[in-house]
Amino acid sequence: MASTPSKAGGRPWRRPLLAALALLTVAICISLVMLNHEVTQRFEGRRWDLPAQIYARPLEIYAGLTVAPERLERELLRLGYATTADTPRRPGSYRRSHRRIDLVTREFRFWDSRQPATRLTIEFDGQRIAGLSDGTREMPIVRLDPLLVGSIFPTHGEDRIVATPGQIPEILPAMLKVVEDRRFDRHIGIDPFALARAIVANLRAGAVIQGGSTLTQQLVKNYFLDNRQTLWRKLREAVMALILEYHYDKPDLLNAYINEIYMGQDGSRAIHGFGLASRFYFSKPLDELELHELALLVALVRGPGYYHPQRHHERALQRRNLILRLITDAGIITNEQRRAATGHDLETWDARTAGASYYPAFLQLVRSSLAEHYRDEDLTTTGLRVFTTLDPLVQADAERRLTAGLEALEARTGAADDTLAGAVVVTGAQSGEVLAIVGDRRAGFDGFNRAIDARRPIGSLIKPVVYLAALQTGRYTLASTIEDEPVTIRLTNGQTWSPSNFSGEAHGTVPLLRALVESFNMATVRLGMDVGVDRVADLLHSLGAPDRPPTFPSLLLGAVDMSPLDVARLYGTLASGGFRTPVRAVRSVVDAADTPLQRFPLEVVASADPAAVYQLNQALVEVLNRGTGRSARGRLPTGLVAAGKTGTSDGFRDSWFAGFTGQHVVVAWVGRDDFEPTMLTGASGALTIWSSVVGDLDSTSYAPRRPAGLENHWIEYETGLESTPSCADGITLALPANASLNRKRGCHIDLRDVGKRTLEWLDGLIR
Amino acid sequence: MARRLNPLTHDILLSVALCICLGGCTSGAVTRTGPEPTRPDRPPDRSGEPAMRAPSITDGLSPAGRSLVLQGRDQRTAGQYDQAAASLERAIRIEPSQPAPWLELGRIRLLEGDFPQAEQLGRKARSLAGRDTWIESQSLQLIAAALRGMRRYDETQ
Structure with a gap:
């Protein structure tokens, strides 16, 4: 703008200058109006986008439940219950003695009713609950609050649980002010003194060691996440901070800050706000956090990655202790409180329980069930609560078993590390509810989910369907005999098919029972051809296979592709006596005001004759007693009656075991993603994993009532x-x-x- | 699979089914009209002759299962079908091979007019009845009522 007076009389530069000034003023006004609109809009939209919250199943506690005290304690720790030395009084706390657990449950709004905080005394008798009372009278059954396992956050990845002012610990605002912005109550949105102090400190240190941003500026920064450190952006933030302060009260701003601030990263999911951070790091609600836990969260504000409690334990610990010192110096806590808090280690739940925090395989199933009923936008913004069937303990055990099982199989077969892939599905035997689903050996891996997406040939897993079809004709019983002799079938294309037995031997005349228990191919094909491939295909579909397969004779030996989840549905129908149940991952959905929106009810469809299924299942029990599954006996709990079937596809490409107890259906699959042979049979591969998963389940024996007739x-x-x-x-x-x-x-x-x-x-x- | 019934039994079943249907349609808060015996609130009197106790829906259930089935019943009587179904599903999760919660769930579906599920649940309860003839007859009544709801009269025989 520097100008020299013109020779040609007057001040001809004046007009353009005025015009420029006028333009600038207009531009500033317009940008102010725009900034004002932008930031107030954001703030007024206090209804943050609320991702749907996904809950695991609540643990039902009742006398007679088979559960070891250690396992129940694991659940309580996972839920973030605090241990107390004397009688627990606060919701979310417990005390364990040898054969007894006292606890106070948290109040919880379930989809069907609200359960108040309840004091409970649980007495154990070995591995089962002998009695349950509230101190004065016996209680028939009580639900624990369910674990929050995730949420459906939008593609930009912001996830949060909003804490209302009543849920924010009183001390938290004071802590934040002391640590982040001492003059918060006095400044007008920016704090020149703090800025000057920071500049001096940074110049002296030769690096950025101190920030001069007020809480309000940090809030603005979080609203429009942009980490470019440009002067223009700083200026913009400062102006917006002034605008916010002009419009709103200090407490409102602080409350927004507590819910907005970025607190960490979990894969593609960004953890926002103290409410979700409390769940994420400590697995409990914000209002139950203890001083040392709150101090860690306040420490994280400065840099959740830099002070990550697991990755940078020492650094995080030091910063937490610094924060405890600062608030002691400011007179917010006493020296004694500080000493007690400093005495604690970081104690984030991950360090304590070493489980997965994140259930991608299961959440994938939940999302696909919900996608049929809800728009994406409703799921990511309207604060729905979704109650699912996931059992976090079973899930953690199954993940661990699959990983360890595949490593052991690789070591045993001399396969290279990480060449084997696997999947495990655990469902409720009569309810069809999915309790656990593992689709990759790396727990928490969010990618190709073999449990749902890998459709592979099921091999001999199909044999029970062939035998059931035969029993349903009424012409056969398990004691009827068939020939296990070479067989040649002429196919429609003129070729012939001559299946042989695994052992290469023929066994002559054998009863159906033995042919199934020992998985004889030739006998099965003869039986299937007599019953009719059509009939087998129809029955397979009716029992739960997703499609009716083409009716080639090779179907009789399992030349049909199914996913582990499909197999769980199929075997679930056998486990429940011939009644097919949809496989469900979601029980109920309620909106932010707790109005039930959608139930996913338990439905059954009679798909096979219960008496024939009962007869068939006797053979499946024998598979584990004396048949192809007998090697599992040593791994299963003594006396547990279970039923199941091995499956091996052509060329040892797929190793399967599918089976059930009185309460659970479990399917395990082992194979390679590149379809190369594994040299594992169903028994030498998948069964080892299957039996260890079943061994962890606290399941009951398969013991149905014998049907009339x-x-x-x-x-x-x-x-x-x-x-x-x-x-x-x-x-x-x-x-x-x-x-x-x-x-x-x-x-x-x-x-x-x-x-x-x-x-x-x-x-x-x-x- | 369905057992043949003689004409007299058939008539009785039909009338019972009708009663259940009407009960469900006339009022949400109607008390039970079917022949279900009331539950024993106190243990049977042992002072005199060993009285034959009437069979109850909660026979054979654990205390937890019993409390949920009874809660489901109260909720059904109060017309809270969703809550009642939720209670019964909890009972099924705990004791899946007991017929009572399946039977009760089927009764709710009948009241809701979901006849196909009422029928299926009746069949499920019946398949679990074993030698419990009382549960079996209750299941058959439910199935018959559901079939009538679907106007499949010939199959109710």
């Missing part, structure tokens, strides 16, 4: 002949009352047999 018979396993308990190699089988059985010669009814029958008769009366 079936009677117990004593059958010789090798031949299917009716025998007596005095004959070797016998087994009790429930068969249709009208089953025609051939007697085994040489084994006559003896007194022991009569006694045994009487006992069975009595047993029948009692059942």
Whole structure:
């Protein structure tokens, strides 16, 4: 703008200058108006985008529940319950003694009712809960508050749980002021003194060691996340801070700050606000945090990555202790309180429980269930609460078992590290609820989810369907015999197909029972051809396979692709006596005002004859007793009755085991992503992982009631002949009352047999 | 799978089913009209003859299962079908092989007019009945009522 007076009379430069000034003023006014609009809009939009919150299943506590005290304690720790030395009084605290846990639950609004904070005394008898009372009277059943396992945040990744002023600990605002902005209550949005002090300090240190931003400026910075350190941006922030201060009260600004500030990163998810940070780092609500925990969160404000409590433990600890010192000096806490708080280690939950914080495979399933009913925008902005079926303990165990199992298999087979892939699915046996789903050996990996997306040939897992189809015709029982002899089938394209047994041997005439238990291919194909491939395909679809497969004879040996989750649905139908249930990951959805929006009700569809399924499942129990699954016995809890089937696809590319107990259906798959052979059978591969997962479950035995129309018979396993308990190699089988059985010669009814029958008769009366 | 019933039984079933349906339609707060025996509030009197106790829906349930089934019943009576279903689903999770919660859940679906699910749940309860003839007959009544709701009269026989 420097100008020299013109020779040509007057001041001709004046006009353009005035015009320029006028333009500048207008421009400044316009930008002020725009900034004002932008920042107040943001602030008034106090209704932050509220991502849907996803909860795990609540743990139901009742007398008779099989759960070891250690496991219940794990759940409490995971929920962030605090241990107390004497009788717990605060919600969210507990005390464990040898065979007893006292606790006070947190108040929680479930989808169907509100449960107030409840004082509980739980008495254990070994691995089960013997009694439950509130101190004065027996309680039949109580739910713990469910774990918040995640949220559906928008693509920009901002996730938060808003804390209302009532949920913010009183001390927190004071702490923030002392540490971040001492003159907050007095300044007008910017603090020249603090700025000058920071500049001096930084010049002296030759680096940026101190910030001069007020809380208000930091709030603005968080609103428009932009880390470019330009002068223009600083200026813009300062102006916006002034505007905010002009419009709003200090407490409002502080409250916004507490909910807005960036507190950490979890993959693509940005943790915003103290409410979510409290959940994320300590797995408990903000109002339950203790002093040393709050101090750590305040420490994180300055740089959540730089002071990350796990990655930079020492640095974070020092900053936390510095904050405790600062607030002591400011008179907010006493020296004694400071000493006590400094005595604690960082104690973020991750360090204590070493579990995964994040359930990508499960959340993927939740998202796809919700996508059918909700728009993306509703899920990411309107504060829905989603109650799911996830069991965090089962999930953590299953993740650990899959990782360890695959490592062990690689070591045993001499395969290179990280070449094997695997998946595990655990569902409720009658409810179809998904308790755990692991789609990768790296827990917490958010990518290709083999449990849902990997559709692989199921091999012999299909055999129960072939046998069930046969039993349902009424022409066969488990004791009927078939030929396990070479078989050649002429295909429609003129070629022939001659399947052989795994062992290469033929076994002659065998009962259905043994052919299934030992997984004979030739007998199965003969049986399937007699029943009809069409019928098997129909039944497979009706039991839960996603599509009706093409009816090639090779279907009888499992040449059909299914995902582990599909298999869980299929075996779930067998576990529940022939009733198909949709596999569910979500129980209920409520809106921000707790109005129920959507229930995902338990539904059943009768898909097979219950008596035939009961008969079939007896063979699946024998698979684990004496068949292809017998090697699992040592890993399963003693006395646990379970049923299942091995599966191996052509060329050892897929190793499967699918099975169930009284309460759980578990499917394990092992294979390679590049479809190369693993040289593992269902038994040598997936079964090892399956049995260790089942071993962790605290499950009950598979023990269904015998349906009407079936009677117990004593059958010789090798031949299917009716025998007596005095004959070797016998087994009790429930068969249709009208089953025609051939007697085994040489084994006559003896007194022991009569006694045994009487006992069975009595047993029948009692059942 | 459905057992053949003689004509007399058939008539009884139909009338019972009708009662249940009407009960559900006339009022949300109606008390039970079916022949379900009341639950025993106190233990059977042991002073005199060993009285035959009427069978109850909660027979064979654990205290937790019993409390949830009874809670579901109270909620059903109060017309709170969603809450009642939630309670019964909790009971099913705890004791999946007990027929009672399935039966009760089916009764709620019947009241809601979801006849296909009422029928299926009735079949599920029946498949778990074992030798419990009382549960079996209750399940058959539910199935018959559901079939009538779907106007599949011929199948109710």
